[in-house]
Amino acid sequence: MVEVKNVSKQYGDKNVIENVSLKIEKGKITSFIGPNGAGKSTLLSIISRILSKDTGDILIDGMDIARCKSNELAKKIAILKQSNYINVRLTIRELVSFGRFPYSQGRLTKEDWKHVDAAIKYMELADIQDKYLDQLSGGQQQRAFIAMVIAQDTEYILLDEPLNNLDMKHSVQIMKVLRKLADELGKTVVIVIHDINFASCYSDYIVALKDGKIIQQGATENIIRPDLLKTLYDMDINIQTIDENKIAVYYA
Incomplete structure (x- = not known):
């Protein structure tokens, strides 16, 4: 399990991450969603220790990552950045x-x-x-x-917008591979993702962020709701259920 406890990060006077706490369950797919500038990628980088935090603690399987040797941490966590x-x-x-x-x-x-x-x-x-x-x-x-x-x-796989530059076929392929890694190999997968329908169809848990704060976190079916998505994205989003998946209709 990954535990993030009261983590904050500032750039100048701007709070990029503000007092964030969350738990990431082992063997599941957790997606970070939210608008641009929500702090999703920054939080992912802090969890992997690519970026330093200003305050708070991050534990992986009870181990404080601040005290881990880089080589040992690299055997626990793999991260792929956006660029x-x-x-x-x-x-x-x-x-x-x-x-x-x-x-x-x-x-x-x-x-x-x-x-x-x-x-x-x-x-x-x-x-x-x-x-x-x-x-x-x-x-x-x-x-x-x-x-x-x-x-x-590694047991933990962190991916920052892994569907960048991919067409529909290969986007689905990536998400199916990640689902397979979690279900068959017990990997813990954390992804930053913009397409909320991919998050809805393939994630076990979703963390919704805005302005560096967690708006809500929990099981996917509890996050993909019109009221919460309106708070998150400042727009009305209709939700339809297709093959037991909640699909956000926001093109019209």
């Missing part, structure tokens, strides 16, 4: 192998390569694994980076 740029010419396979660095320190074993191969297969990249990243579409690059995170084989 990824590597100034080296790499193939997909080489990129994915970077996910094994916390274990191999660059000297990959047969066991490491098994994880690399499995991650490439998960993301349906086997037929293009020897292509260079600069030869790929944006969607293919995104899938390659997600494969790298999967290869890291």
Whole structure:
């Protein structure tokens, strides 16, 4: 379990995260939703220790992350940020192998390569694994980076807008893979996501943020409600139930 206790973060005089507390259940998918500037990505980065917090505590399985060695933390948490740029010419396979660095320190074993191969297969990249990243579409690059995170084989997987640059087919593929990681392998997945319908259909829990504060958190069916979404997004959103999923209709 991840426990966030009274965490705050300021940039200058602006509170980006303000006194946030939450618990993220193990083996489930938790989505952070909310408008631009809500603090979703900042909170994700603080949980992974990419960003420092100003106040508060973050515990993973009861362990204070502030006291963890970086290499040990990298065996517990994998994170993929929203913008990824590597100034080296790499193939997909080489990129994915970077996910094994916390274990191999660059000297990959047969066991490491098994994880690399499995991650490439998960993301349906086997037929293009020897292509260079600069030869790929944006969607293919995104899938390659997600494969790298999967290869890291951590209990906790944090993804910042993983559906960026993906078409409908591959967006669904990513969400199904994440669902499979949680249901079959017991991974704990936390995602920042803008499409509330993907959050609704694939998440167990949702944390709704606005202006650096948690508006509400809980089981998905308790968050996807017209009144709460209006508070969150300042617009009327009709909710319809389709195949037991709550679908937000906000295009009309």
